[in-house]
Amino acid sequence: MHPMLNIAIRAARKAGNVAIKAYENPSSIEIDTKGANDFATNADRAAEALIIETIKKAYPDHTIIAEESGLAKGNDAETQWIIDPIDGTTNFIKNIPHFAVSIAARVKGKTEVAVVYNPMSNELFTAARGKGAQLNGYRIRVSNAKDLDGSVLAMAFPFKAKQHSDSYFAVLQKLFTKCGDFRRTGSAALDLAYVASGRLDGFFEIGLKPWDIAAGELILREAGGVVTDFAGGNNYMVSGNIVAGNPRIVKDLLVSTQNDWPENLRN
Ligand code: IPD
Numbered sequence: 001m002h003p004m005l006n007i008a009i010r011a012a013r014k015a016g017n018v019a020i021k022a023y024e025n026p027s028s029i030e031i032d033t034k035g036a037n038d039f040a041t042n043a044d045r046a047a048e049a050l051i052i053e054t055i056k057k058a059y060p061d062h063t064i065i066a067e068e069s070g071l072a073k074g075n076d077a078e079t080q081w082i083i084d085p086i087d088g089t090t091n092f093i094k095n096i097p098h099f100a101v102s103i104a105a106r107v108k109g110k111t112e113v114a115v116v117y118n119p120m121s122n123e124l125f126t127a128a129r130g131k132g133a134q135l136n137g138y139r140i141r142v143s144n145a146k147d148l149d150g151s152v153l154a155m156a157f158p159f160k161a162k163q164h165s166d167s168y169f170a171v172l173q174k175l176f177t178k179c180g181d182f183r184r185t186g187s188a189a190l191d192l193a194y195v196a197s198g199r200l201d202g203f204f205e206i207g208l209k210p211w212d213i214a215a216g217e218l219i220l221r222e223a224g225g226v227v228t229d230f231a232g233g234n235n236y237m238v239s240g241n242i243v244a245g246n247p248r249i250v251k252d253l254l255v256s257t258q259n260d261w262p263e264n265l266r267n
């Protein structure tokens with residue numbers, strides 16, 4: 001196994017244990033509001049600290065980008081770890097057992113290893129570049145849906161930017177007539193991992209951050225999926241506006257909505 005994947009898995013399991021302990025003892029959870037409908041808890045921070053400690057022990061020089069503590073430049077700026085200690089904090093706070101630890105490592109701009117770990121279901125999604133994607137050690141593949149007809153798509157509402165609701169809902173309505181159904185699960189990292197494992201056919205969301213996307217993206221690509229922005233380009237890491245799925249679903253989704261996304265949400 002890729003040595004960095006080994007470290008990522010170890011860190012994710014440790015963080016997952018922190019999250020489980022807090023989840024099982026909800027009165028221990030302290031909630032801070034970071035912005036509109038945007039929260040962090042003491043468990044997010046404790047899990048993140050443990051991940052960083054585990055990575056630093058193995059790779060003291062690597063650069064770290066983590067949701068709750070930001071950028072920590074190391075001597076090696078070419079190797080970056082991108083960390084979301086709990087993706088799905090709202091679920092976590094509400095005692096809904098659907099959240100994940102997300103860890104990716106990038107070397108010279110290319111993601112090399114990725115882990116998305118749901119500690120509540122003990123599901124570990126992993127990938128190493130060029131080596132395929134796995135769920136608990138078993139190879140996974142995207143679904144073979146041919147087009148949107150009958151497909152199940154994960155999506156999210158613009159809950160942090162409600163000024164975009166009208167234009168967003170107009171596109172949703174159009175897509176809803178074309179697909180089978182939507183899911184709003186509350187964890188973008190798990191949405192990408194579920195698309196990778198064929199549980200969902202596709203996924204789209206606006207305004208994500210790099211730590212929501214980095215690990216799930218590699219897992220999905222290694223499972224045969226594609227990731228783009230709404231214009232079919234690759235600005236999604238910057239804009240956070242993302243479309244993902246098997247190649248045919250992404251094509252149908254882009255063609256079906258190409259003239260509908262407002263300019264500012266397109267890429
Ligand atoms: C959030 C989750 C959620 C998505 C949000 C993210 P967080 O991450 O991925 O599914 O809709 O946009 O911010 O804040 O729980 O780590």
Ligand code: CA
Nearest residue numbers: 038039067089
């Ligand atoms: Ca957050």
Ligand code: CA
Nearest residue numbers: 084087088212
């Ligand atoms: Ca997140």
Ligand code: CA
Nearest residue numbers: 067084086087
């Ligand atoms: Ca988070």
